[in-house]
Amino acid sequence: MSVLGSLWPFVRLGLTDVWRHKTRSFLTMLGMVFGVGSVIAMLAVGEGASQQALEAIKRLGSQNIMVMSVKPTSEERGNSGSQRGQLAVYGIKYDDETRIRETVPGVVMTVPARMTRRNARLGERQLELRVVETIPAWFDVVQRPVLAGRVLTEHDMRERANVCVLTEHGVRRLLAAEEMIGQRIRIASGLFEVVGIVKNETGGTVRAPDSEADAYIPIITGTKLFGEANIRYSAGGMEGERVELSQIIVKMKDTAAVEPGSKAIEALLARFHKKVDYKIDVPLTLLREAERTKRTYNIVLGAIAGISLLVGGIGIMNIMLASVTERTKEIGIRRAIGARRSRIVIQFLINTCVLSIGGGIVGLLVGLAIPLLITLFTAMPTVVQPYSLVLAFGISVGIGIVFGLYPAMRAAALDPIEALRHE
Amino acid sequence: MIVRGTEPPRPRADEVVRLDGVKRHYLVGDEVVRALDGVSFSIRRGSYWAIMGPSGSGKSTMLNILGCLDRPTEGAYWLNGGNVADMDDDELSDHRLRNLGFVFQSFHLIPQLTVCENIEVPMLYLGLGQSERRHKAESLAERVGIAHRLRHLPSELSGGQRQRVAVARALANDPAVLLADEPTGNLDSATSVQIMALFQELYEQGKTVIVVTHESDIAAYAKACVVLKDGLVQSVREGVS
Numbered sequence: 001m002s003v004l005g006s007l008w009p010f011v012r013l014g015l016t017d018v019w020r021h022k023t024r025s026f027l028t029m030l031g032m033v034f035g036v037g038s039v040i041a042m043l044a045v046g047e048g049a050s051q052q053a054l055e056a057i058k059r060l061g062s063q064n065i066m067v068m069s070v071k072p073t074s075e076e077r078g079n080s081g082s083q084r085g086q087l088a089v090y091g092i093k094y095d096d097e098t099r100i101r102e103t104v105p106g107v108v109m110t111v112p113a114r115m116t117r118r119n120a121r122l123g124e125r126q127l128e129l130r131v132v133e134t135i136p137a138w139f140d141v142v143q144r145p146v147l148a149g150r151v152l153t154e155h156d157m158r159e160r161a162n163v164c165v166l167t168e169h170g171v172r173r174l175l176a177a178e179e180m181i182g183q184r185i186r187i188a189s190g191l192f193e194v195v196g197i198v199k200n201e202t203g204g205t206v207r208a209p210d211s212e213a214d215a216y217i218p219i220i221t222g223t224k225l226f227g228e229a230n231i232r233y234s235a236g237g238m239e240g241e242r243v244e245l246s247q248i249i250v251k252m253k254d255t256a257a258v259e260p261g262s263k264a265i266e267a268l269l270a271r272f273h274k275k276v277d278y279k280i281d282v283p284l285t286l287l288r289e290a291e292r293t294k295r296t297y298n299i300v301l302g303a304i305a306g307i308s309l310l311v312g313g314i315g316i317m318n319i320m321l322a323s324v325t326e327r328t329k330e331i332g333i334r335r336a337i338g339a340r341r342s343r344i345v346i347q348f349l350i351n352t353c354v355l356s357i358g359g360g361i362v363g364l365l366v367g368l369a370i371p372l373l374i375t376l377f378t379a380m381p382t383v384v385q386p387y388s389l390v391l392a393f394g395i396s397v398g399i400g401i402v403f404g405l406y407p408a409m410r411a412a413a414l415d416p417i418e419a420l421r422h423e
Numbered sequence: 424m425i426v427r428g429t430e431p432p433r434p435r436a437d438e439v440v441r442l443d444g445v446k447r448h449y450l451v452g453d454e455v456v457r458a459l460d461g462v463s464f465s466i467r468r469g470s471y472w473a474i475m476g477p478s479g480s481g482k483s484t485m486l487n488i489l490g491c492l493d494r495p496t497e498g499a500y501w502l503n504g505g506n507v508a509d510m511d512d513d514e515l516s517d518h519r520l521r522n523l524g525f526v527f528q529s530f531h532l533i534p535q536l537t538v539c540e541n542i543e544v545p546m547l548y549l550g551l552g553q554s555e556r557r558h559k560a561e562s563l564a565e566r567v568g569i570a571h572r573l574r575h576l577p578s579e580l581s582g583g584q585r586q587r588v589a590v591a592r593a594l595a596n597d598p599a600v601l602l603a604d605e606p607t608g609n610l611d612s613a614t615s616v617q618i619m620a621l622f623q624e625l626y627e628q629g630k631t632v633i634v635v636t637h638e639s640d641i642a643a644y645a646k647a648c649v650v651l652k653d654g655l656v657q658s659v660r661e662g663v664s
Binding site: 343 | 487490492493512513516517518519520523525527531532535536540544545548592596
């Protein structure tokens with residue numbers, strides 16, 4: 001005879017028992033519902049967040065090294081001075097780029113860029129645009145899907161052409177509803193023809209250097225028209241800084257070259273810069289860190305979900321203990337008829353599992369619904385992992401067995417004579 | 424008295440029940456209560472016995488021992504060829520399952536199961552398949568005259584009907600002994616007569632029936648009788664039929 005056939009009457013008994021105590025069973029199951037639901041939902045949210053972060057880092061390129069200019073802290077600024085009204089001079093230079101390209105082993109390409117804010121005008125609309133002055137190779141190193149037109153070219157560089165590529169974001173800020181390609185916008189003192197529109201990078205904890213850019217122009221055109229100073233006039237007077245390059249993206253030949261490369265760049269810059277007015281970011285390291293963070297994240301979330309499952313399990317155990325007392329006589333009858341202790345244990349375990357699996361299934365649905373709602377209302381990405389569903393089911397069965405065992409053993413340990421006499 | 428070191432004599436093949444100097448002592452506080460203090464008798468296959476005695480005579484202890492729910496402190500109890508005194512809990516359970524059919528004073532049906540499911544319980548533990556269980560339960564219900572109530576719950580039945588279900592359940596494992604404990608204690612006299620007639624019928628079909636009771640008119644249905652008093656056999660009346 002099949003094992004399933006001999007268990008089925010007990011499963012049915014468990015189901016009828018659950019049905020007979022609807023309210024009690026429902027309340028007991030709630031613990032499991034929330035426990036299992038939170039496991040799935042938390043894993044989905046955690047996975048969504050980390051996948052987004054990893055995605056962003058990967059887009060920065062795992063074989064790239066980012067070298068950035070940073071304003072030195074006031075103590076370090078020393079007597080080179082940047083009181084109000086004066087020009088702060090700091091940061092990485094073209095010379096640094098050349099040195100890196102020519103001396104650091106394993107460098108494939110270096111891409112310089114200058115991030116500035118320039119007043120711009122399109123028709124009646126006037127606003128400050130965030131402009132990235134760079135070379136065409138930028139678009140090889142940082143992937144930006146082209147929505148219309150083209151990106152910058154070597155031809156633009158040779159011609160020192162007054163052309164610009166807008167981002168989706170920039171287009172929106174300029175309120176340019178009509179076709180933008182071919183239109184001219186004024187950026188500071190120059191008139192630029194829009195040649196292309198690219199997609200922005202969206203959200204995420206790790207940002208690309210151009211994540212909030214509005215426009216790209218050839219760096220050579222920028223130097224020709226604006227020089228290297230970025231001067232802003234404010235109520236107090238003039239505030240400005242002179243930064244040759246805001247950023248160099250160094251592309252290495254492979255990921256193995258990244259770490260020694262970043263050390264070499266660090267040493268190189270330290271030799272030529274008196275102050276620490278630069279910063280080196282390695283996406284690969286960030287990637288590793290993000291993966292570590294993800295692990296920590298999962299452990300914390302897992303612990304929280306584990307606690308709620310524990311609470312759910314204790315609730316079930318509590319109810320099962322009550323049920324054992326309630327059914328003492330039935331246990332006595334079954335034992336008198338000739339049921340071994342182990343059969344009583346199995347009967348009560350099945351009963352507990354019916355409760356925990358029932359709660360687990362509802363919890364599964366809740367766990368699927370919560371990430372959907374989160375994504376719907378907060379636009380936060382969530383990824384329900386198929387394994388988490390299997391995990392949730394496994395957990396329900398596990399909880400049923402672990403927390404059902406004690407009440408079941410208590411039931412089986414009853415003396416049949418005493419149990420029969422119980423009223 | 425059992426002489427230690429010697430094996431008690433094995434029962435003859437036709438002795439379905441045999442007790443040799445069965446003692447059952449309890450320790451209550453510091454005091455030893457001798458509920459049974461050396462009881463010996465044997466019951467032949469296919470006979471109809473009553474076990475009588477006033478309360479405090481050791482009747483309940485006798486029932487527990489005969490029903491393999493308890494083991495003798497001393498002495499041997501053979502039921503259908505197996506010595507209960509040597510068995511562990513699982514063996515005792517299996518022995519009950521294969522050899523005994525219980526009928527209780529207060530029926531002891533499982534309230535959340537239907538009549539049919541109650542009758543099926545022993546077969547479930549014996550490992551019978553679903554269709555076989557169903558089929559046998561139906562024929563047993565037929566035999567005790569409760570076939571029209573198979574889908575009902577015990578709470579929907581009268582006392583007499585419940586006891587019929589209990590008898591059907593007790594027969595479900597084809598037991599060597601049908602053991603009834605005050606089977607009419609919760610029934611009115613008319614119903615009692617019907618239930619006792621059912622036992623008579625089963626006896627005539629060849630079942631071994633043991634009824635434990637304190638009522639002499641119930642004991643009168645049996646063909647033989649053991650009377651207990653103060654944990655000892657006071658008298659044995661045999662061979663009326």
